[in-house]
Amino acid sequence: MGLPKFSRPKGGCEELSCNLYVANCGPAVGLSLDCIASAFGSYGAVKGVYPADESGCRVIVSYCDESSAQLAFEALNQKPCHDLGGRFLHIRYSVERPQCQVKGTDSVQVSLEASELNIPGIYLIHDFVSVQEEEQLLAAVDARPWHNLAKRRVQHYGYEFCYDIRNVNTQQQLGELPSFVACILDKIPLFRKLHEAADVLLDQLTVNEYPRGVGLSPHIDTHSAFEDSIYSLSLSGPCIMEFRASVDDRDTNNSSYSSNFVRKAIYLPPRSMILLSGEGRYAWQHYIPHHKVDMVNDNMIRRSSRRVSFTFRKVRKGSCRCDYPQFCDSQKVKQETGSS
Template sequence: MSKKIAKLLASIQRKEDVAIESILYLDPSDDADHSCAVCLANVGNEPNPFDVSSILAVLAGLRGFQTLKVARGKSYSFAVFASPLDAQTAFTHLDNAFFAATSDTSVDASDILFPHHLVSAAVKSQHPTGRIIHAFKAKRIPFSDSDTLTKPSDILAAIPGLHIVHDFISEEEEVRLLEGMEQHPWISLSERQVQHHGFVFDYDSNHIDFSKDPGQLPAWCQFLVQRMHDTLRQLMLQYPHDFDFRGFNQLTLNRYPPGSGISPHVDTHTRFDSPITSVSLLSPVQMEFRTLYYSDPTSPVTTTTPQLQPTHKTLHVQLPPRSICFMAGASRFGWEHGIRARKADVVNCTRVERALRVSLTFRGVRIREEEVKCDCVWDGLCDAKIAGGAKPDRLKEVDVGVNRHGVVGGKP
């Protein structure tokens, strides 16, 4: 055996060892006779990601296959079947099989999946990105919320108050906005560039800096502002309790290179209206929304009950280019939002590479002091209800250099 082939086989073995080790805590069990799920170790996004569409081509040929659950940053996935019998058949077919992990989806499934009794050093050497699949009958799927929400209706049903509109602007209008931004200087931060227009908010004192003339929002975005107002009028008629809106008077632009992100945060309750509105340009991105819930179903999910330990519920929302996101109601005040720092997202089993992304975040700053209040029920996220108006610790240091406290620093 040549050194090259020996090195290749050793690499495949290391992948196999890592994959098996990663699922030990899941307590995979061969006695899960009534389960419809099969855990596939070594078929995931880390540490050796691949085009998931190729394994889907294999699974689609198995009786009763329904879906593949792929979690971010995991080296395993779960294939779900229509019945326990279908799952058992798939388990027998997949366990210890060699998967070529090709990116060519046109090849026949029999050419990329080799039963364990046909696997040889020669087969492995022909497919350097391949891997051995270890199948386990799964009693549970630990990341049931791993699917990415893509349809606006599904998003609104899952996260109340979160209104997404696809293709809110045209490609020509996208170009016009990008060209307009270049009329102003960008401020460089550690991982992105920003611009601020309109009112200046002093994040240290939690007040508006009235010493600076806010001016008007740029002329090149006025067509967008008018369209947002028209859309909001319709939404406010349908969901009057979600909105407390007086008009946009602040705009923040963010230019994100691939791989950058922003920590989970909530925009200051007392100083900004509902909604917080964001328009995405160029690259798609996956945004995470998380809220707190408690193990006791009788406990309000909106309070900070010291006797109960809260758990984060996290959902993933896909923001395509030229879409708009209105965060109102619960999504505005009761859910934190952020973006993971990574080069690619997994959108329902498909790896989507990130590129340069630009966002425009519009806010309505509450100018009159009598308007600076909040009577929401999300105590743990509300600056009005935390002693002394302090910010929750987990929201600090989001945007070093612009927002020392970070409550609104991380902008989508």
């Protein structure tokens, strides 16, 4: 089930309920949900504390009974809360909206490790680069020209990725990968213990800059464009990466349904590197939800003002012959033309 949804009662702030809308309160102003629950717990049993919106500075405190909510309202509204550092709180009553039980609207549990996803071919290494290396990498790309897309900026190295055809022109090489990514390429062999893809010689890099709240639409990287292994390094800010595949032929452990898809998600902290290979690369769509705040299980994590990703790939020079023909543009062409 997803988080409960709340709204103002029709009768205004005088209409009692078990739930309080609390402004000037939340992770964005330095208050954790656990800390808020503890402070409001002085007035009665707190059922839960939830983000009221994506701002990170307004929450819903839900009590088990109306009398506790009334006590907290009278004690804290427009007054300093000593348990929250003397912060002045602005409180209104709120009511829970009934959730429509529509298949596919529930949220998905967020994994912290790739092994929890149970998707073959997906691996994650935390702290792949150091804080100092992160700063140097960001400074290096910021010293170079960016290309503006509709909602984000990009840089291409090795080969340019053409978004209109979702492929690369193998006849137009931009040059070698820049020297400033040597600290990344030198560490790729760390994946050898996890997957043989670490031996692939990478020759294409796309740098993406995502402003806060901007994500990436669901897609599978074109099979004929790139080889098996795709590496993506997250810098500057965190995000959630989700994966989805057809419900009919996918494992449904640790996942949620969305229409005809099964969904899984993983949290990508800054400086982590994720590898997509095998089934996870060829058969699962991956994307980044367009959120300003991500719920990582019971924790609300606010995205930073920017997130920069370094995505490394190996350009494919021939047709793809993977084991997933239903998702493969190379093999679909052969089927349509009757080629063997």
